[in-house]
Every structure is written in structure tokens, then in C-alpha cells.
Amino acid sequence: MKFFVDTADVKEIKELAGLGLVDGVTTNPSLILKSGGNIAEVTKQICDIVDGPVSAEVVATEYKEMMREAKILAKIADNVCIKVPLTLDGLKACRDIRSDGRDVNVTLCFSANQALLAAKAGATFISPFVGRIDDTGSDGMELIAEIKQIYDNYDFDTEILVASVRTVNHVKQAALIGADVVTAPPATLRALVSHPLTDKGLAAFLADWAKTGQKIG
Ligand code: E4P
16 A cells, blocks of 8 residues: 655655655645645655655646646656546546546545546546545545445556545555555654554563663674
């Protein structure tokens, strides 16, 4: 399973990449706003750190303008993955951007039928937003399981990129279902390592070690 980090914070990306936790990055207009930077400059800085796909989102809602924006974003670096919304114009743009050989992430997916359409449009990634579905009282992970079954039924190549991840449990469930990728905020990726028994066990080992009076080397 690949780990993408869902942020446009370059400092965070650098730190997590140093820990070997970053296979790719996802950004969106809200994350660019939060970063306080210019989309082209921030995306370039991220692409200089990360070799894997770096999603940068078009903001046009109409096909022609989406294609124009996609061309501009694609010029930033070879690993820019163009993010388009799950609309009819977005799916048309997806098909054409893919035929130019560029990766596409179809975002804002909230149903299995939407995911089916994205796969038929040749999307590299489909991004179902599990956290936002949970917020409505439904179970976001049920959607991941449905998409997994549909993609397996028809051998679609589109990778399931679990997005809007809010908890470490989302990551575990996504892995159990067999999703290809999770994109998670930096704090959630860091939290994956935490377990109170690890902390307790380490403290006990260190206390006993101190009592031996020994040193290694
Ligand atoms: C994914 O590509 C999106 O940027 C992201 O996961 C959205 O998450 P949110 O629902 O926490 O804003």
C-alpha cells in the first residue's frame, strides 16, 4: 500500500519524506490556501522533494478551461498528477489528459457509480472521500469496499486512493480492504506508529538498562 501525504506544507513533506513515509502527495485548493503560497511555486517545491505523483488540482469547471489549466500544471514537473473533479467535464478532461500520457486523479468521489465512470475514463487514481462520508452518518469504508469489488470484477487499472482520511483506523480499514493508496494528513501518518504499550515497554527496558551500568560500544 502506498502512503501519500495530504498537505501542501513543504516543511512537513520534507520531514515525512526523510522518514520514508511519502510515496506521493495530494494537494487541493484549500490546502494551497492553507500553505499561503502560490500554486505553481508550492507544487514545484513539492516535486523537488518527492519523486512519486504530486496531485495538483484544476479549478475550472468547464472542459476547455480545465484542459488549459492542466497544461500549465503539467509543465511544473513530470510527476505532477492532474486532479480533476468528478463531473462530466472532469471525466472528459480525464480521458484526454490520460491520452497525453499524464497521470490523473479524479477527486470528490462519493459513490461507486462515480468511481466506475472514473475508471472507464482511464483515471490513474480515484479519490473517494471517506471522512466526509462518515461526517454525514454513513460509512465511508463501505464505499471503498464497493469500489474495490467493482474494480476487481472488471480488472480496471485505476488505483483506489482513499482520501479525506481522518483517523488511523481509516488507514487500517483501507489496508484490510486492499486499497492501493491512502492519502492522510501529516499528523495521521505520524500517529500510525503510536502505541501506549510500545512507550511503556521502551521505558521499562531503558530503566532496566540504566541499572546494568553498561554501555553499548
Ligand atoms: C484528497 O485528495 C483531498 O485533498 C483530501 O483528502 C480532502 O480531505 P478533507 O475532507 O479532510 O478536506
